[in-house]
Amino acid sequence: MSFYDKLKFDANGLIPAIIQEAKSGRVLMLAWMNRASLEKTIATGKSLESTIKTGKTHFWSRSRQKFWMKGESSGHTQTVKDVAFDCDGDTVLIQVEQVGAACHEGYQSCFFRSIQDGGTNFKITEAQLETPEQIYGKK
Amino acid sequence: MSFYDKLKFDANGLIPAIIQEAKSGRVLMLAWMNRASLEKTIATGKSLESTIKTGKTHFWSRSRQKFWMKGESSGHTQTVKDVAFDCDGDTVLIQVEQVGAACHEGYQSCFFRSIQDGGTNFKITEAQLETPEQIYGKK
Numbered sequence: 001m002s003f004y005d006k007l008k009f010d011a012n013g014l015i016p017a018i019i020q021e022a023k024s025g026r027v028l029m030l031a032w033m034n035r036a037s038l039e040k041t042i043a044t045g046k047s048l049e050s051t052i053k054t055g056k057t058h059f060w061s062r063s064r065q066k067f068w069m070k071g072e073s074s075g076h077t078q079t080v081k082d083v084a085f086d087c088d089g090d091t092v093l094i095q096v097e098q099v100g101a102a103c104h105e106g107y108q109s110c111f112f113r114s115i116q117d118g119g120t121n122f123k124i125t126e127a128q129l130e131t132p133e134q135i136y137g138k139k
Numbered sequence: 140m141s142f143y144d145k146l147k148f149d150a151n152g153l154i155p156a157i158i159q160e161a162k163s164g165r166v167l168m169l170a171w172m173n174r175a176s177l178e179k180t181i182a183t184g185k186s187l188e189s190t191i192k193t194g195k196t197h198f199w200s201r202s203r204q205k206f207w208m209k210g211e212s213s214g215h216t217q218t219v220k221d222v223a224f225d226c227d228g229d230t231v232l233i234q235v236e237q238v239g240a241a242c243h244e245g246y247q248s249c250f251f252r253s254i255q256d257g258g259t260n261f262k263i264t265e266a267q268l269e270t271p272e273q274i275y276g277k278k
Binding site: 003016026038039082083084085086087093103111113120122125 | 141142143145155157159163164165166168169177178181221222223224225226227230232242243244246249250251252253254257258259260261264
């Protein structure tokens with residue numbers, strides 16, 4: 001049975017994808033995939049067309065309504081190491097090798113802030129590796 | 140500024156919460172929270188009422204339309220160690236100490252299956268710690 005048959009895409013045809021750095025275990029980001037972006041993300045497979053064997057993560061942007069490859073403008077691509085899916089089939093967990101900062105704000109992880117004082121405050125928990133200007137250039 | 144002001148709940152008032160085991164880094168599950176379940180999940184805080192200081196994860200079940208505490212029937216609770224949120228404010232990442240199996244199917248993680256052969260097949264990647272009957276009793 002194909003694993004696609006185990007998946008439940010939502011009413012918009014999307015499924016959340018948790019992206020985790022394979023070596024460190026750091027959770028880098030969560031983004032949304034449609035079936036096309038998931039197929040394009042998967043690296044190898046006899047039954048898949050060679051044109052979709054990229055091995056890099058691809059997503060669907062809900063805000064821009066646009067297909068995108070992680071790193072297409074920043075160069076901070078993610079090479080896929082493993083694709084797991086959960087018991088309910090409504091989330092995927094992808095292990096990657098991350099080039100540079102995963103976060104568009106220049107942090108290794110998008111989850112660079114943690115709450116303090118029961119939610120009344122928060123703190124930044126990791127160093128900023130680059131500024132957005134260094135990643136994307138001045139706008 | 141409260142971290143709640145940084146969060147974007149979706150049209151249904153929900154936000155996805157990634158649950159990660161603090162010690163091992165294993166991603167255990169993804170579930171959805173509304174503001175009430177997030178408040179109830181947060182352990183300490185001077186400005187929060189003492190009645191909501193549980194320090195255990197609480198969620199909103201979309202399928203059952205019901206507030207629930209993880210472990211309420213299985214005993215497999217999650218004690219919160221850290222609550223992080225992402226750059227876009229639309230996902231939270233919660234570090235926990237997990238009692239027993241996180242998955243209702245008896246696996247440590249709900250992500251106990253990974254794809255093989257480019258998505259045409261999949262395999263189970265971890266041992267089943269308990270059967271559902273052992274966790275919940277015979278139905």
